[in-house]
């Protein structure tokens with residue numbers, strides 16, 4: 001199957017979105033058996049939403065990692081290479097080794113690129129001496145180490161002004177840290193700072209109200225419109241730039257949790273598929289490329305104007321698959337995605353606000369009670385239930 | 400009085416005309432195709448480890464899984480080998496197909512979870528942690544989770560994992576969560592006893 005150079009459907013990226021789409025395509029149309037390829041060089045697949053709880057010391061990072069080979073659905077060819085260039089006019093892609101593959105339909109699901117290099121001194125310091133991040137499997141344990149070893153002083157949590165995956169994750173770990181510092185008795189001799197490139201704590205008013213109360217209750221100092229630009233690891237100092245005045249502010253830290261800037265993967269940015277912003281340019285409702293009708297985009301790499309989450313992908317995938325099959329079989333009945341996304345905002349060990357909303361930032365909630373409240377039940381949902389639904393439901397194309 | 404062949408044929412006429420309908424034929428084919436698969440899935444489950452067996456023995460979840468289907472079949476399945484009953488069965492095939500396609504993803508989800516040792520271990524560990532706090536409280540005096548639970552209790556919302564998931568509005572999630580609930584119940588049983 002892997003020797004073919006021509007596939008009915010090529011899926012670029014086998015992350016949350018790529019595997020879900022592949023599994024769903026096969027479920028909906030058995031005739032596609034052997035005619036779909038996933039191209040992805042990564043041997044491992046990660047359930048990233050649990051990294052917040054790994055950083056908080058609650059979950060072992062091993063449970064978030066699985067062999068990619070165990071997740072590629074039967075009947076799908078896995079080409080273990082990185083895609084380097086798209087040629088949508090001739091319906092082909094080229095991989096890093098120069099392999100050229102053609103398709104009838106293309107699904108781009110390559111995720112988001114983490115730009116560690118855009119913060120001076122970060123690449124050299126990450127994972128050591130109190131500089132940590134939940135945004136990588138390699139460094140996530142350094143977060144728990146930093147929190148556990150913190151014995152007072154300045155704890156800084158950052159959030160860049162670029163789009164990030166899971167917009168709530170930068171603050172979730174801060175709330176857990178506050179909770180832990182109280183438990184370990186160091187909270188009274190420490191200050192927690194939240195430096196964010198955004199202008200407010202959260203984009204949806206209903207949840208922002210709750211989160212502002214959480215921040216007040218926890219005594220966290222917020223600094224909005226401030227972007228991390230440099231880390232001086234030796235002196236344990238972080239430099240922020242005010243987005244309104246361009247002024248530089250230097251703050252010393254005893255621990256700093258960094259959420260690095262992110263952008264569309266370079267190979268997409270430099271391709272004809274990209275919008276001006278660099279993301280795959282798709283119709284927000286049909287997920288079909290605005291210029292190339294046989295190309296679809298899904299997940300973190302697209303310019304869908306919603307928060308980039310796995311939960312959003314769960315709702316995008318069935319729409320994409322239906323629409324792709326409609327086109328393939330020349331049928332009518334295109335479906336529409338409403339921008340649904342969800343962010344389980346952990347507010348401490350054992351409490352969570354389950355934010356769910358759509359393109360209009362209107363709450364689009366799954367439970368018949370006020371989800372803006374902090375709840376233990378929702379924490380359990382995130383910790384115990386969602387991972388199982390992910391591995392056995394979503395990635396199998398069932399839920 | 401014995402019926403003649405002609406009588407039989409005329410009795411059969413409505414059935415034959417039903418069978419000649421495309422929709423009925425498609426449903427029949429689909430149902431027949433799906434049946435062995437479903438039976439296989441049941442037996443695979445039964446062959447599975449004791450943990451999963453107990454889920455199937457769990458009355459509530461089996462009822463949940465088969466409840467809708469049984470209700471419908473109960474109404475129509477031929478109790479005696481009469482033509483009327485057979486006709487009714489055929490007539491309602493499109494309905495059965497609908498139920499089968501509803502049951503299928505859940506069966507697959509459950510089967511997938513049951514074969515997924517990593518998920519089972521994770522669920523088991525989680526259930527132990529959930530069941531743990533009371534014991535820990537006695538041992539340690541102070542417990543974080545216990546405190547969080549108390550806080551959550553204040554808002555009078557359903558605080559157990561099980562009752563809350565029942566309330567999820569989306570049917571697909573609701574169906575699958577029911578299984579997870581059952582798995583968790585079973586997994587935490589030794590601890591609770």
Ligand SMILES: Cc1cc2nc3c(=O)[nH]c(=O)nc-3n(C[C@H](O)[C@H](O)[C@H](O)COP(=O)(O)OP(=O)(O)OC[C@H]3O[C@@H](n4cnc5c(N)ncnc54)[C@H](O)[C@@H]3O)c2cc1C
Nearest residue numbers: 013015016017042048049083110111166299300309310311
């Ligand atoms: C700390 C953290 C917390 C989060 N919390 C939540 C949460 O609570 N809830 C939630 O819903 N979401 C959460 N998310 C976000 C969620 O994990 C992502 O939105 C989701 O995984 C995106 O899926 P994707 O398929 O678009 O990208 P990914 O899952 O990242 O997959 C992209 C794939 O593309 C491959 N790829 C990259 N470049 C190439 C190339 N050149 N050629 C071929 N393949 C390539 C990669 O190897 C990868 O396998 C969180 C993320 C993080 C990091």
